[in-house]
Amino acid sequence: MKRCTRGAKSPTVANLGSLVGGVSGAVAGAMAWGVGIEPYRVAYRHARVGPQGPSTNAGSPTREGPTIVQLSDLHLHRIGPVHEEIVGHISELRPDLIVFTGDTLHHRSALPVLERFLALLDAEVPKLAVMGNWEYAAGIGKHDMERLFEQATGMVLVNRSVRVGTPAGLVRVTGLDDLLKGKPDLAAALHDVEEEPAPHILLAHCPAQQDRLRASLRGIEADRRAEGRPLPTPPFLTLSGHTHGGQVNVFGLTWTPKGSGRYVRGWYLERGLPGLFVSRGIGTVIPIRLGSTPEVAIFELEGRDSSTRPPKTRRASQ
Numbered sequence: 001m002k003r004c005t006r007g008a009k010s011p012t013v014a015n016l017g018s019l020v021g022g023v024s025g026a027v028a029g030a031m032a033w034g035v036g037i038e039p040y041r042v043a044y045r046h047a048r049v050g051p052q053g054p055s056t057n058a059g060s061p062t063r064e065g066p067t068i069v070q071l072s073d074l075h076l077h078r079i080g081p082v083h084e085e086i087v088g089h090i091s092e093l094r095p096d097l098i099v100f101t102g103d104t105l106h107h108r109s110a111l112p113v114l115e116r117f118l119a120l121l122d123a124e125v126p127k128l129a130v131m132g133n134w135e136y137a138a139g140i141g142k143h144d145m146e147r148l149f150e151q152a153t154g155m156v157l158v159n160r161s162v163r164v165g166t167p168a169g170l171v172r173v174t175g176l177d178d179l180l181k182g183k184p185d186l187a188a189a190l191h192d193v194e195e196e197p198a199p200h201i202l203l204a205h206c207p208a209q210q211d212r213l214r215a216s217l218r219g220i221e222a223d224r225r226a227e228g229r230p231l232p233t234p235p236f237l238t239l240s241g242h243t244h245g246g247q248v249n250v251f252g253l254t255w256t257p258k259g260s261g262r263y264v265r266g267w268y269l270e271r272g273l274p275g276l277f278v279s280r281g282i283g284t285v286i287p288i289r290l291g292s293t294p295e296v297a298i299f300e301l302e303g304r305d306s307s308t309r310p311p312k313t314r315r316a317s318q
């Protein structure tokens with residue numbers, strides 16, 4: 001008589017089956033988290049920032065200088081609960097300035113969405129924006145963005161520097177054009193800027209711009225000496241985005257797009273350069289985030305009208 005063996009599996013095949021099942025379950029779980037949960041868990045990151053970089057007593061109720069909110073990589077295509085939550089948080093915080101560090105949009109059809117989003121923010125708070133690579137890629141020009149920002153007490157800074165008066169003091173903000181799709185030019189941006197006591201902040205969508213700053217600042221210094229003009233007060237803080245914090249970080253691996261350079265997220269402090277903060281941003285083009293929750297950064301500048309210089313110490317933190 002022949003023995004029926006249908007359905008019987010060897011222990012090895014059974015173990016392999018459960019391993020594959022376990023891995024598939026873990027991948028499915030990670031995907032569900034990365035698509036359905038993590039993109040909607042916004043972190044509000046506070047830092048008090050002075051000439052020596054960020055300090056740990058951020059979030060203190062006593063404000064000295066202007067408070068600045070950074071919104072990066074919104075990639076707005078609709079106004080959802082995340083955006084409403086962010087607007088609510090900002091309106092409670094009552095900042096002195098809101099900066100948008102690029103990739104606010106990645107499709108022309110979303111221009112009316114940005115118009116509605118800007119209208120939700122306090123009309124009295126100045127809003128300054130720089131262009132990102134995605135705006136250019138989508139065929140959105142500086143003038144498209146300017147039209148929307150200017151009707152919401154805002155400006156788009158493309159190689160341009162402005163001094164903003166806030167209730168907590170003056171701030172100089174310089175915006176560079178995008179590194180990948182534009183023509184960043186710090187010398188042009190600072191052409192008319194002189195030495196002044198206001199803290200100076202640089203907005204640059206791609207953090208790789210930080211590695212060009214040393215040469216740009218040296219060039220400006222040489223030109224000013226040749227012209228017999230005083231040097232502009234250098235920026236003490238650079239705010240960037242673009243990387244999405246790696247966006248999908250698994251097995252210790254992080255991928256960042258061209259234009260990120262050696263930067264991924266958080267703080268980078270080096271001697272002779274402005275402190276750099278790279279935001280993880282808020283939105284995405286491909287709707288998944290793993291190990292990089294959306295982030296709204298809030299900076300409280302130390303002191304009122306205190307001139308600041310790049311940090312003397314070399315530190316880096318995430």
Ligand SMILES: [Fe+2]
Binds near residue numbers: 103132
């Ligand atoms: Fe970008």
